[in-house]
Amino acid sequence: MNILLVAATHAEIQPLLTHSEGEKPFDVLITGVGMVATAFALGQQFAQKKYDLAINLGIAGSFDRNIALGEVVEVTEDILAEFSAEDDNQFLTMEELGFGKSRFLASHQLDAMFLLPAKKVCAITVNTVHGEETSIQKITERLRPQLESMEGAAFFYACKRSMVPSLQIRSVSNYVEKRNRENWKIGLAVKHLNDFAVELLEKL
Template identity: 55%
Template sequence: MRILIVAATLFEVKDLISDLGLSISDSGQPEIYRSSLSSQVTVLITGAGMVATSFALGKQLATNQYDLAINLGIAGSFDRSISLGDVVEITEDTLAELGAEDDEDFISIDELGFGQSVFNSTYKLSARFGLRKTNAITVNTVHGNEASIYKLGSRINAQIESMEGAAFFYACRQVGLPAMQIRAVSNYVEKRNRDAWQIGLAIKNLNTFALEFLDWGRSAKSR
C-alpha cells in the first residue's frame, strides 16, 4: 500500500521520520521524505494552515498516486472529556469561517450556495486501535477568546480545532484518494495558556500511533 503522510510541521512527525529511516528527497518546499527501504511511505511537510496544505497537496497529488493519505498533527480540544495527550480520529471536519457575516449572524458557504464546508473521512480505521471518533473545525485563527469561543459553540458543536484538516479532506476528495485524519490533543481551546499545554506528550502519542498503524498495515499485507 502506497501511503502519503501529511503533516503541517516537521516537529510533529520528526520521530516517525527518524524511526522509519526516511530522508529528505526534495530540496525545495514543501519538504518530502522518502526512503528506498520504505518506498511505500512518503511524508509530506506542507507548512501550517489551509493555504499551505492545499498548495502542497495539489502539487504532490498532481504527479503521484497513493492508496491512502493520513493527516497527522496536534490540535486543540473544546471537549474537556478528551484528555491532553489523547489521540483521536477526526471523522468530520468543517471550514468554520468560510461564508459571510450578516450583522451578528453567520451564513455558511453552503447556505450561500457557493460551495461546501463539511468534509468527512473516507477511510475506515480498524477498531483495534481504539481511537475515539470526533468532529472538528478548521480555522485560520485558532480560538483564544472566551466570547469568540462561546459564539462558535452556539453555531457548531465542535470537539477539535486545527488549521489544516478540512483542507486536507477536500484535496483528497478531489482526486478520489481515501483519507483519514488523526490528531493528538496538546491543549484545550481557551484563553491562551502555554503553561498548560502538553505538546511533548501529544507528539509522542501521535508518533506511537503512526508507527503502530504502519506496522499493522505491513503485517496485514503479509497475511
Template identity: 55%
Template sequence: MKILLVAATNAEISLLTEHFGLSGAALMKTEKFDILVTGVGMTATAFSLGKHLSNRYNLVLNLGIAGSFDTSIPLGTVLNVVEDDFSELGAEDQGQFLPIEELGFGKSSYHAYNNLLHPSISALKKVKGITVNTVHGSSGSIESIKNRLHPVTESMEGAAVLYCCEEAGIPCLQIRSISNYVEPRNRESWKIGLAIKNLNEWAIGFLTNS
C-alpha cells in the same frame, strides 16, 4: 497499499521520521509510504497537496496535534477526526453567520472517507473538527463557535486535506492528538510533547502493521 502521510510541520512527526531513519525534508519517500510536510495553515496544505497528490496513493493519512473544545478528553489523547469544517467560510449578516452552503457557493464540511478496518483505527474515538485561520483564544469566540458547529477539535489544516482528497477521489484519514484545550490562551497548560509522543507512537504502529 501506498500511503501519503501529510503533516504541517516536521516537529509533529519527528519521532516517526527518526524511527524510520528519514531526513526531515519537505518530501520523504519510502517503499511503503511517502511523507509530505506542507507548512502550517490550509493554504500551504492545499498548495502542497496540489503539487504532490495523485492516484498512485491508496490512502492519505493526515497527522497532527490539535486543540480540544471538550475538556473531558485528556491531553495527549489520539483521536480520529472523521468530519471537519472550514468554520470561517461564509459571510456575516449582522450577528448571524451564513455558511457558504447558504450562500450557494459550495460547501464547508468534509468527511474522511475510507473503508479501513484496522484495529488501531477502530480503537480511536471518532470526533468532529474545525479548521481555522485564527485559533480561538477568547471566551466569547469560543462559546460562539461551540454553539454554532459543536466541534471537538481545532486545527489549521485538517479540512484542507479532506477537501483535496475528496476532489482527487482518494481515501483519507485524519488522526490528531490533543495538545491543549481551546480556552483563553494559556501556554503553560499545553502538553505538546505528550501529544507528539502519543501521535507518533500511534503512527509508527499503524505504518508498521498496515
C-alpha cells in the same frame, strides 16, 4: 500500497521519521502551517503520484474536556469554520449560500479498516486559533466542535478533489481556552501521536 503521510510541520512527526529512518514504506509531505499551504502542497503532490491512502497526522486543541491531553483521536468530520458570510447577527454557511461546501468527511475510518481504535471526533479548521473567551463561546454555540486545527478540512478537501482515500489522526496538545502555554502538553501529544502512527503503519 502507496501511502502518503501529511503533516504541517516536521516537529509533529519527527519521532516517526526517526523510527522509520532508512526504510520508509511511505511518502512524507510537510505542507507548512495553514489551510492554504496544505491545499497547495497536496495539489502539487497528487499531480505527481497516485496514492491508495493519505493520512493527516498532527496535534490539535480540544474544546471537549472529556478528551484527555495527549489523547489520540480520529477526525471523521472537519469544517471550514470561517468559510461563510455574515448577515447581521446570522451566520450563513457556504451550503446555504450555494457557493460550495464547508463540511468534509474522511473517506475511510480506522474501525472499518480493522485498524487501531480511536475516539471519533468532529473538528473545525481555522485561520486563527481560538484564545479569547467570547470567540470560543460563539464558535462552540454555532458548530459544537470537539477539536480545532489549521489544516484538517483543507486536507479532506484536497483528498476528495483528487479522489484519494483519507484518514485524519490527531493528538490533543491543549484545551481551547484563554491562551496559556503553560497548560499545553505538546511533548506528550507528539509522543502519543507518533507511537500511534508507528503502530498504525505496521498494520497497513
